[in-house]
Amino acid sequence: MSTEQKLQTAEQLLAPWNKETIRPEENRLDVVIQPEALHEAASALHEAKWGYLSAITGMDMGVEAGQLEALYHFCNGPAITSLRVRLPRAGAVVPTIADIIPPATFFEREIKEMFGIKVDGLAVTDHLFLPEDWPPDVYPQRVDFTIEQAKAMEVSHADQMPEPGRVGENTFVVPIGPQHPALKEPGHFSFTVDGEIVTAAKMRLGYAHRGIEKATESRSWVENLYLFERVCGICSHTHAMAFSMGVEQLAKVEVPARAQAIRELVAGLERVHSHLLWLGVTAHEAGFDTLFMYSWRDRETVMNLLEQITGNRVNYSANVLGGVKCEIGDEQSKAIKEGLTYLETRIRHYLEVVTTDAMFLNRTRGIGTITAPEAERFGLLGPTARASGVARDVRIEAPYGAYVRYPVSLVTETNGDLEARCVVRLKELLVSCFAMRSILDNMPEGPLTARMPRKIPAGETVARVEAPRGELFYYIKSNGGEIPVRVHVRTPSLCNWVSVLEKAVGRQLADVPMLIAGMDPCFSCNDRVVTVEDSRTSENWSWKRLREYGIEYYSR
Amino acid sequence: MNNKPSLWKQTMNKVRTWARMNSIGAIHFNSGSCNGCDIEILATLTPRYDVERFGIKLHGSPRHADVLLVTGPVTRQARERLIRTYEQMPEPKFVISVGACSISGGVFDGCYNVGGSVDEVIPVDVFVPGCPPRPEAIIDGIIQLLGQLQGGAPRPVAKPKMTGEVSS
Numbered sequence: 113m114s115t116e117q118k119l120q121t122a123e124q125l126l127a128p129w130n131k132e133t134i135r136p137e138e139n140r141l142d143v144v145i146q147p148e149a150l151h152e153a154a155s156a157l158h159e160a161k162w163g164y165l166s167a168i169t170g171m172d173m174g175v176e177a178g179q180l181e182a183l184y185h186f187c188n189g190p191a192i193t194s195l196r197v198r199l200p201r202a203g204a205v206v207p208t209i210a211d212i213i214p215p216a217t218f219f220e221r222e223i224k225e226m227f228g229i230k231v232d233g234l235a236v237t238d239h240l241f242l243p244e245d246w247p248p249d250v251y252p253q254r255v256d257f258t259i260e261q262a263k264a265m266e267v268s269h270a271d272q273m274p275e276p277g278r279v280g281e282n283t284f285v286v287p288i289g290p291q292h293p294a295l296k297e298p299g300h301f302s303f304t305v306d307g308e309i310v311t312a313a314k315m316r317l318g319y320a321h322r323g324i325e326k327a328t329e330s331r332s333w334v335e336n337l338y339l340f341e342r343v344c345g346i347c348s349h350t351h352a353m354a355f356s357m358g359v360e361q362l363a364k365v366e367v368p369a370r371a372q373a374i375r376e377l378v379a380g381l382e383r384v385h386s387h388l389l390w391l392g393v394t395a396h397e398a399g400f401d402t403l404f405m406y407s408w409r410d411r412e413t414v415m416n417l418l419e420q421i422t423g424n425r426v427n428y429s430a431n432v433l434g435g436v437k438c439e440i441g442d443e444q445s446k447a448i449k450e451g452l453t454y455l456e457t458r459i460r461h462y463l464e465v466v467t468t469d470a471m472f473l474n475r476t477r478g479i480g481t482i483t484a485p486e487a488e489r490f491g492l493l494g495p496t497a498r499a500s501g502v503a504r505d506v507r508i509e510a511p512y513g514a515y516v517r518y519p520v521s522l523v524t525e526t527n528g529d530l531e532a533r534c535v536v537r538l539k540e541l542l543v544s545c546f547a548m549r550s551i552l553d554n555m556p557e558g559p560l561t562a563r564m565p566r567k568i569p570a571g572e573t574v575a576r577v578e579a580p581r582g583e584l585f586y587y588i589k590s591n592g593g594e595i596p597v598r599v600h601v602r603t604p605s606l607c608n609w610v611s612v613l614e615k616a617v618g619r620q621l622a623d624v625p626m627l628i629a630g631m632d633p634c635f636s637c638n639d640r641v642v643t644v645e646d647s648r649t650s651e652n653w654s655w656k657r658l659r660e661y662g663i664e665y666y667s668r
Numbered sequence: 669m670n671n672k673p674s675l676w677k678q679t680m681n682k683v684r685t686w687a688r689m690n691s692i693g694a695i696h697f698n699s700g701s702c703n704g705c706d707i708e709i710l711a712t713l714t715p716r717y718d719v720e721r722f723g724i725k726l727h728g729s730p731r732h733a734d735v736l737l738v739t740g741p742v743t744r745q746a747r748e749r750l751i752r753t754y755e756q757m758p759e760p761k762f763v764i765s766v767g768a769c770s771i772s773g774g775v776f777d778g779c780y781n782v783g784g785s786v787d788e789v790i791p792v793d794v795f796v797p798g799c800p801p802r803p804e805a806i807i808d809g810i811i812q813l814l815g816q817l818q819g820g821a822p823r824p825v826a827k828p829k830m831t832g833e834v835s836s
Contacts, residue, residue, distance in 0.1 A: 242781070243745040252780050262780035290746070291697050291730065291753050298698045298746060319746045320700045323779040330778070342775050345704025345800060389707060392714075408714035415711075426704040426800050 115139050118162075118191040125160050126195075129153045134196075136572055137361070139510075141193045142183075147206050153195055154184060154209045163188025164491060164504075165209075166576075167602035168219035169587045170227040172201075172255045180204050180227055185574065185585070190510035192574055199229060208233040215491030218606050226253035226325075241318035252326055259330075262323075286621065290319050301628075305621050313616045315609070328599045333359055333568055336596065337433060343601065345426050346389065349375075349382045350579040352431040355599070357512060358575035358588040359433050362568050369517070369556040371435035376514035377448075378421065378430045378438075380548040384455060385414045386580035387537045390629070391462060394534070397625040398475040403465060410458045417451045420444060435561030445552050452545045459541050466534040476530035480615040480627045483528055490610040494582020496630070499536045500528035506578040518554075520547045530630045567594055581605055688734060688760075689817055692724045692810070695733040695757075699750050699786065700776075701740025704800035705767040709737055712803040719807060722814070730756040735813065737806075741769040741782040742789050754790045762817075764809050765792045768799040775799070 113121075119141045123133065129149035134142035145153050157163070166187040173179040184195040197206055208231050210217040220231040221240040228251040239246065247265065251257060284305050290298035298319035304312040324343055328336045341352040353375055360367055367375075388411040395403035415425050422428035422438050430436050440448075466472060482492070487500035497504045501524050507515045508522050523539045525532035570592035577584045582604030589598040612627050619627070673681070696709055712719050713726055727733045730753045742750060754761070765786040768774035776782045786792055793816065796809035 246744075257780075259778055259780050290749050291695070298700070298749070319743060319749065320698065320702075320740070321745065321781050322700055322741065322743055322776045323781040324776070327776070327779045339775055342702045342704070342799075345702040346707060348702075348704070405715055408711065409716060412711075412714075412716045425802060426708060427702075 115189065115191045118188050119193065121160075122157065122162055122186075122188075122191070122193040125156045125162060126153055126193075128156075137574075139190045139192060140574065141191070142196050143193065144196045144198065147197050147199060150184070150195065150197055151207045151209055151212075155212045157186050157193065157195075158212050162186060162193070163191070164488075165213045165216055165219075166192075166583065167585045167587065167600065168216065168223055169598075169600040170223035170229060170253060171589070171598055172227060172253065174255055175201070178202075180229060182206060182223055182227075182229055183587070184209075185587070187510075187576065187583075204229045205232055206230075210234065213491070214489060215607050215610065218609075219602070225251070227251050228254065238316075239318070241321040243318065252323060257326070259326075288624075301624075303616065303621060303624060308620045308622070310616045310619055310621055310624065313613045315613060325599060325601060328596055330595065332594050333433060333566075333596065336599070337431065338429065340599075340601070341427055341429060341431075344603070346386050347382060347579045347581065347584075348427045349378050349430055350577050350584055351601075352429070353379060353513075354575045354577040354584050354586040355588070356431045356433050357577065358573050358586050359568055360562075360564075361573045361575065362571050362588065362590050363434075363565055364569070365434050365562050365564055367435055367513070367562055368558045368560065369514070370558045371560050371562075372514040373518070373551050373555055374436045374438065374440055374560070375431065376518060377440065377548055377551050378418070378428065378436075380544045380551075381414055381418050381421075381448075383544050383580045384541055385411055385418065387541050388414070390537065390580075391466075391534070394530075394626065394629040395472070397629045398472055400469075400472055403462075403472070407462065410455065413451050413454055417448055420447055432561060434564035435559070437560065439560060440552070440555065445555070448552060449549065452548060456542065456545050459538055459545070463535065463538045466531065466538065473531065475623075475626055476534060479530045479619070479623055480611070480630055481527065481529040482611055482615065484526075486614075487528065487611075490614070491607050492582075492611055493604045493607045494579070495533060495536045495540065496582065496608045496611055498522075498524045498540075499532035501526040504583070506576050506583050510576060512575075512577065514551070517556075518547050518551050520544065530626060533630050567592060568596075579604055582608065685817060689814055690723045692722070692735055692814070693727045693733045694724055694735040694737055694810075695727050695730050695753070696737045696739070697750060697753050699738055699740045699746040699770070700743035700782065701767060701769065705739035705770075708800045708803050709739065709766065709806060712806050717803040717807060719810065722807075722810070724810060730754075731758060733757055734760070734762060735810070736761065736763045736790075737766055738763060738770055738786045738790075738792075739766045741773045741776045741779075742784060742786055744781050744783055747783055747789055750786070750789055762793045762813055763790055764794045764796060764806075764813060766796045766801060766806060766809070768797055771795050771797055 122141055126143045129145045130143050132144040136142055163186045166185045169183040171181040173181060178201045180199045180201055182197045186193045206229060208220055210220060220234055223229045224231050225240045225242055286303045286305055288301040290300050300316040302314045303310045324339060328339060331339060337352055337355055340355045341348045343351045388407045392404040392407040418428055419425050421444055422430045430438050482500045484501040487497050487502045493504060503522055503524055505522055507520050520543050523536055523543055525536050568590045570590055572589040575586040584604060585602040587600040588596060591597045616624050616627055698706055711717060736754060736757060765771055769776050770786045772785050773782055794809045794813050796805050798805050
């Protein structure tokens with residue numbers, strides 16, 4: 113089915129509630145609907161299996177307009193249908209759609225917290241990424257919120273930490289983080305355990321929430337490129353690439369083929385570095401430090417290559433608006449090929465290790481299994497989804513940039529457990545290495561950059577990029593000025609958290625670090641909060657009683 | 669009565685300094701960084717850079733650590749945790765602030781949820797600039813700290829002056 117046909121199908125599905133149809137771009141359809149009709153319209157798309165809910169973007173149209181907007185983006189291959197809901201600035205209410213599409217919870221809580229759009233029927237009302245002591249009725253993404261206002265705000269540091277060792281009827285709460293040896297990044301989890309078995313999981317993020325989306329609204333297009341690169345230090349290239357792709361679409365600038373090829377090449381190298389990093393961390397969580405050290409040693413090969421091409425090991429700044437700033441000459445090309453040859457042998461070796469090492473398999477095989485229907489329901493993305501057999505990869509579904517010319521093949525597994533996630537990521541690297549070789553062999557000639565205007569024409573666009581962790585979604589709006597009006601970033605880690613929390617329940621506490629590592633979380637990318645189940649009523653237990661209970665539990 | 673420590677104390681201090689210099693226990697705290705510095709800190713532990721040859725090892729608990737490596741601008745929510753982690757460390761304790769944003773807020777300066785630099789929250793001994801600093805730079809920072817330790821009590825280094833300030 114072509115993109116046009118898909119959009120027509122969507123339009124027909126949404127016809128009963130359609131108030132106005134806008135076609136902002138060739139592959140996009142905006143349907144304006146009444147807030148009351150949102151639930152029905154979303155379920156019409158969902159039931160017809162028209163794509164998946166990718167993000168919800170909130171927007172403030174300004175104090176004079178007195179209007180807020182919420183955009184529900186559904187992606188189906190390259191086609192994107194957005195349900196546009198217009199709301200009054202005071203007393204904005206939308207119904208929740210999380211009952212039909214569970215991952216919408218995170219997105220809804222985000223618009224609630226950032227824009228003050230009340231979501232009717234939302235189960236969890238805790239803060240998502242703002243601190244607990246953030247004053248009520250202050251919404252940082254609204255246009256009338258200023259940084260000065262935030263500076264003047266008193267921080268009382270009153271946010272609550274669960275008391276360590278608080279116990280319910282038969283349970284014990286184990287708090288983990290934000291500073292914890294198993295977590296290299298800040299996040300707080302509390303797992304309620306019954307003996308060794310986890311009975312409830314709760315999570316609080318937001319320790320790395322910096323407020324980047326707001327900051328973009330006061331910086332120029334070029335400054336923002338470097339800001340977005342620092343959303344995440346691990347996948348910095350994909351963030352910068354998504355942002356520049358969006359801005360280039362708005363400016364209607366054609367990026368030279370050579371620049372696109374180099375972008376894909378750097379993205380490929382970044383994927384190798386990110387997945388090898390992940391492999392090491394996962395091995396470390398499993399207590400397999402030898403594999404951690406080996407994979408990080410081999411990762412230095414790719415760090416060298418990135419440094420040779422771009423001049424920096426992390427935050428490479430390979431992109432500029434309209435192209436790239438680094439050239440791949442014969443010398444670099446030769447070095448990359450040599451590096452790839454070495455890496456390919458090593459990756460094949462690791463593939464053998466993760467599928468044959470008995471000790472490692474004990475920690476991965478059959479653990480955290482997510483079936484394909486579950487993965488669809490949770491809205492998982494990237495390698496976590498592909499390990500469950502869900503074919504979700506933007507590079508294949510909606511090829512962008514050089515992926516049209518140098519396609520990659522889809523890697524999926526069916527088991528959906530931690531072993532499958534290891535295998536998917538490693539096989540994906542072999543595919544990436546193959547793609548990089550074909551780029552190097554057929555590098556198009558031409559300039560590296562196209563000329564970009566200083567002011568970007570008014571309009572709005574969506575850029576989707578497959579980051580190492582899954583689909584990265586950028587929504588960019590310009591009003592023709594030197595700074596963007598709104599940039600919304602939805603990162604893949606946000607969609608994958610459910611896999612940890614749902615799957616931790618019923619497993620041993622010792623499996624939890626592996627489950628967390630299994631989805632390759634990126635805290636600085638997402639930083640939000642989720643609760644799956646709450647612990648039961650609390651009462652205090654003495655250590656003695658707890659110990660006795662433990663003995664009793666195991667002698668059963 | 670003179671204030672000079674007894675010979676026994678002097679000797680013990682020497683032994684303590686020697687022991688501390690050869691077995692630094694470090695912990696890492698991310699106070700809102702982009703992960704760039706964090707992966708470079710991890711890289712210093714792995715075979716290429718291998719800080720264990722200086723006796724430096726990453727510990728799990730702040731109670732086992734001598735050195736706190738802080739990355740990132742201090743976000744509102746991480747601030748309290750950073751202070752708590754610092755307070756849990758036994759004396760004497762040292763802080764290395766890694767990365768441009770932990771020194772000045774860096775690229776995140778002016779974001780609403782960012783409080784500012786690490787040295788506004790806890791005392792810092794060594795600043796390692798860079799976005800992110802290379803592992804060599806991080807090792808150099810640690811070695812500078814070791815140098816300070818050798819010379820007796822560590823002195824907090826003045827915060828580097830920002831030259832050629834970028835207009836906002």
